[in-house]
Amino acid sequence: MKRYALRVVSLAAALGLWQALTSLDIDLWLRFSQFPTVTDVARTFAARVSGPDYWTDLTDSLTRILTGFLLAAVLGVATGVLVARSRLAEDLLGPVLEVIRPIPAIALVPVAILLFPSNEQGIVFITCTAAFFPVLVSTRHAVRALTPVWEEAVRTMGGGRWRILGSVVLPGALPGVFGGLSVGIGVSWICVISAEMISGQYGVGYRTWQDYTVVDYPGVFVGMVTIGVLGWLTSTAVELLGRRLTRWLPRSAYVPGARPPRPDRSVTPAAAAPAPTNGTGTGTGTGTGVTRSEEARDEHLV
Amino acid sequence: MSTSSETVPNTSSDTAPSRSTDTGRSTSSGAAAPTTPVRGTRLTLTGASLGRPGAPALDKVDLDVAPGEILTVVGPSGCGKSTLLRTLAGLLAPLAGEIAQDGQPLTGPSADRALVFQEDALLPWRALRANVELPLAIRGVPRARRREQAQAWLERVGLGSQARQLPHRVSGGQRQRVQLARALAGRPRAVLMDEPFGALDAQTRAGMQDLLVEVLQGTGATVVFVTHDVDEALFLGDRVALLGAGGLVAVRDIPRPRDRGAHDDPARVALRRDVLTSLGT
Numbered sequence: 001m002k003r004y005a006l007r008v009v010s011l012a013a014a015l016g017l018w019q020a021l022t023s024l025d026i027d028l029w030l031r032f033s034q035f036p037t038v039t040d041v042a043r044t045f046a047a048r049v050s051g052p053d054y055w056t057d058l059t060d061s062l063t064r065i066l067t068g069f070l071l072a073a074v075l076g077v078a079t080g081v082l083v084a085r086s087r088l089a090e091d092l093l094g095p096v097l098e099v100i101r102p103i104p105a106i107a108l109v110p111v112a113i114l115l116f117p118s119n120e121q122g123i124v125f126i127t128c129t130a131a132f133f134p135v136l137v138s139t140r141h142a143v144r145a146l147t148p149v150w151e152e153a154v155r156t157m158g159g160g161r162w163r164i165l166g167s168v169v170l171p172g173a174l175p176g177v178f179g180g181l182s183v184g185i186g187v188s189w190i191c192v193i194s195a196e197m198i199s200g201q202y203g204v205g206y207r208t209w210q211d212y213t214v215v216d217y218p219g220v221f222v223g224m225v226t227i228g229v230l231g232w233l234t235s236t237a238v239e240l241l242g243r244r245l246t247r248w249l250p251r252s253a254y255v256p257g258a259r260p261p262r263p264d265r266s267v268t269p270a271a272a273a274p275a276p277t278n279g280t281g282t283g284t285g286t287g288t289g290v291t292r293s294e295e296a297r298d299e300h301l302v
Numbered sequence: 303m304s305t306s307s308e309t310v311p312n313t314s315s316d317t318a319p320s321r322s323t324d325t326g327r328s329t330s331s332g333a334a335a336p337t338t339p340v341r342g343t344r345l346t347l348t349g350a351s352l353g354r355p356g357a358p359a360l361d362k363v364d365l366d367v368a369p370g371e372i373l374t375v376v377g378p379s380g381c382g383k384s385t386l387l388r389t390l391a392g393l394l395a396p397l398a399g400e401i402a403q404d405g406q407p408l409t410g411p412s413a414d415r416a417l418v419f420q421e422d423a424l425l426p427w428r429a430l431r432a433n434v435e436l437p438l439a440i441r442g443v444p445r446a447r448r449r450e451q452a453q454a455w456l457e458r459v460g461l462g463s464q465a466r467q468l469p470h471r472v473s474g475g476q477r478q479r480v481q482l483a484r485a486l487a488g489r490p491r492a493v494l495m496d497e498p499f500g501a502l503d504a505q506t507r508a509g510m511q512d513l514l515v516e517v518l519q520g521t522g523a524t525v526v527f528v529t530h531d532v533d534e535a536l537f538l539g540d541r542v543a544l545l546g547a548g549g550l551v552a553v554r555d556i557p558r559p560r561d562r563g564a565h566d567d568p569a570r571v572a573l574r575r576d577v578l579t580s581l582g583t
Contacts, residue, residue: 149419149421149422149423150423150425152388152391152393152411152417152419152423153417153419153423153425154436154440155392155393155411156391156392156393156411156412156413156415156416156417156494157413157416157436157437157440157488158411158412158413158414158437158440158441158488159436159440163440167425167436168425171425171427172425172427174427246427248426248427248428248468248470249426250426250470
């Protein structure tokens with residue numbers, strides 16, 4: 001409860017600061033006088049939401065990102081498992097993948113234009129490529145890090161290749177795979193928006209760029225807020241699905257995180273106490289977030 | 303090759319499960335157990351050299367494990383006990399010589415020969431019962447029967463009420479009991495155990511030994527049990543094999559096996575002294 005309140009406060013504070021800086025036309029090296037205020041943006045937002053284009057843009061972008069991301073998830077997991085489990089696949093696919101991987105997906109726009117008959121497919125292709133590599137890399141690592149005893153146990157029960165894949169490799173690699181999916185969905189948003197800005201028709205990215213070209217700054221901010229909220233929703237969905245599917249993990253970090261508030265709760269009457277309680281509360285909350293994002297950073301580096 | 307060796311247990315087990323589940327239903331609790339005699343296998347090593355390529359651990363091993371016997375294997379750590387077991391399981395190919403099961407060369411792992419590991423070999427994402435169901439699923443037992451049999455085995459090792467727990471929620475000793483249930487649920491004709499109680503405290507370990515003896519009764523399975531604990535080896539085994547640096551040192555018969563009262567039997571005491579001296583040198 002307290003943690004939710006704190007999160008709302010954090011968002012409200014950010015909005016408040018924005019409103020204050022822009023409505024007071026602060027110009028201290030950073031120039032906020034040209035900046036639309038929160039109320040401007042909100043007014044435009046309300047107008048857009050009641051119009052038809054906003055929802056078309058939204059569904060277009062969502063369709064593109066979901067198609068690309070799901071394709072990337074399937075292909076990334078399949079290729080990752082293949083490369084990790086088969087030396088032949090590693091030798092055949094490894095070099096090609098390693099050469100393509102450093103190329104930013106958005107730099108593939110010319111390739112997409114040459115390859116695909118329509119822009120739509122090109123955008124999905126770019127989104128898919130963007131998410132593919134984080135998923136591939138984390139799947140490969142996760143499969144290689146599996147405890148060998150699990151596989152040996154299944155083999156001595158008479159389990160064959162497919163049984164090992166279904167009963168050991170895929171479930172065992174799942175925590176790592178979801179690390180890659182979390183990174184992948186984030187990268188997908190970056191690329192779908194950029195691709196729409198460059199070559200799209202409809203879509204949140206396209207609309208945002210259009211607004212910019214006609215100097216409709218509140219409109220640009222509506223686009224940015226929309227992207228932010230959608231990105232947050234989709235990555236939360238991936239995160240929740242991941243947690244649900246890997247509930248079997250012994251969450252050692254989670255348990256001590258849940259405990260500290262209990263002794264503190266008895267002290268809550270003291271006015272000073274709630275603050276540190278919340279402090280530790282959010283601390284542990286971001287603690288798991290930190291490991292996630294560390295993972296994410298690692299994947300970016302690789 | 304594997305097909306011919308697998309047909310035997312399969313035909314016997316096709317009739318077996320129905321009988322076992324019937325007893326499981328009629329006599330409600332722990333006493334009920336899927337015990338149907340499965341003929342144990344004979345495992346033979348002839349002039350076998352074992353280990354990883356380039357690093358042989360055991361050389362020129364000649365060993366014959368009789369059907370249905372419990373052979374314990376002792377030796378100093380690093381002498382190749384696990385290598386021997388993994389080779390018998392079919393996870394490692396011999397570097398030289400021959401390994402045979404009932405006279406036929408052994409080519410790879412098979413449900414015939416279950417392996418019980420020292421560490422946690424349970425799949426952590428499967429509940430205890432789902433872990434025990436796994437070998438049954440691999441053998442193609444229908445879901446409902448699989449569930450009943452797994453539950454019966456869990457009850458047999460005293461964990462019937464924790465069937466839905468995840469492995470990391472129960473103690474190390476309980477996990478090893480589940481591993482035992484999982485190994486036996488597949489009705490193997492040989493059970494290969496790699497220091498299964500090595501990580502347990504002394505009291506739990508004695509209880510596990512008694513449980514093992516009780517659970518093995520009636521299965522007729524051949525057992526090869528690796529341990530570094532001489533007393534455990536002498537209690538459980540019909541025979542004890544001593545491994546030394548680079549090879550098999552001796553195989554000795556054990557007087558009065560699986561008899562808790564036999565620890566001060568003069569013959570047992572003498573054998574114990576012999577084993578300890580041979581390990582010491």
